Amino acid sequence: MFSSPQKVIRAVLVSQVLMGAAIVGIDMMRNPGTAAPGLFAPSTDGPSVRPYRPDLRPSDPAKPGAPAMRPMPDQLEFTEADDLITITGQIAPGDGDRFVAWLEQSRPQATQVALDSSGGSVSDALAIGRSIRSLGFSTTIQDGAVCLSACPYVLAGGDPRRVQKGGVVGVHQHYFGKNTILPAFMAVADVQRAQASVMEYLDQMGVDLRLMPLALRTPPDEINILTPDQLRELNVITTAENS
Template sequence: MARLVSRLARIEDGAILRFAFFALLAGTISVLYVDFRALDANAPAALTHRPQPILPPASTPDGTGGARPAVTSSPDLLDAPLDIALEGGGVLRLTGTIDPGAADRFAAEIAARGEYVETILLDSPGGSVEDALAIGRLIGESGLKTRVADGGLCASSCPIVFASGTERQAGRAAAIGVHQIYAAALGADPVDALGVAGMAMANAQSMTAEITRHLGLSGVDPSLWLHALETPPDRLYYFTPEEMDDLRLVTQWVES
């Protein structure tokens, strides 16, 4: 026993923290919520981050997380497929749900008008995680800023996009929150349900690894995603301004 204690004492604190972090990731992934919706028989379950309603309630007090700031955006606009619109001052506004294919539309817009774009203004309840990651990677590669205004929403997979900015601007009254990934697959043959669930679980694990790696490369504390893993998909963990400072999610607070 004394020998074991001596060996443990020599382990760096950082190694212990890394072990605890990834152990919690693995444990939480094992209980991810799986919902069956919109599955093509030959395609994997689509990982998404936005169950109904568009604006889930804040996580319960024992799950911590702040109350949701007032969101002024229209629910109808948030529920619509992602709209990409170029505004003045080098702002490209992304409004609505990050639907499958949104990343391709975003890439086409950047290819056509990227020389005018400096800032990506986000107002979205989230959606496809794969598309959010693809949009985020292009934002980082293009050296663009990201912003969420007061009264705006950036929830579910949207914070992955927000975290990708070289500068990340937000109003203190912006609603920024996360919750668990879930796999949607409705219409699958019931006989294949077990296989679909297993495939969704494998996809969720791979996607969680991609998300945490992307956050780290973007300069954001990867432990941010622990709050997503701990929050059921019918609720949202809304970050307080203090938490966003601590997690390096916001680099500049703005008034809007």
């Protein structure tokens, strides 16, 4: 699926070692004074790596006078309207099971899923992505929506998957759960097992594993915004934007 698997694996392993050296003090570090300005600006107009605030998202630029930022729900919210399933919020532990329960209760007729999420729990993102793939749903990031951190793994579950012009997709280092004080070798081993599960998932969903180094090089309090060319080249999207 990618031209040089040895280079990808080498980059992933190097990133894991660097993560292991700092893992005890990382526990989802955040910069509370930063509001992620310019998140929706085209990457050619600014750096691709920008501040990350999972609890906030930019307001709709089509609504003049609205506050610059608005809250992002602290767990996923699932709704269906106008033949569209919408998933909004941070991905909290247990959201994978909550999504399955919502599907069983609501029995939605729509087959397209629109995402607007700042990410969160990786394991729950993988579970939701697998549910989406098993049901044959497509995924989309609409104009003005974000799909950050673990959210791209939910996006990857769609077939097809698209990002509309004005939608933002970004990745960074993974966060797999609450930080515990562990010997370094145990912490690194846990991270490696978790990274392997993510790589296996991406391969199954048809996403180029060269996405991984882009994520692992970016600290958890920043986000690496993917360009339209990267989204296409890495097969994060399978349908052209604006479609």
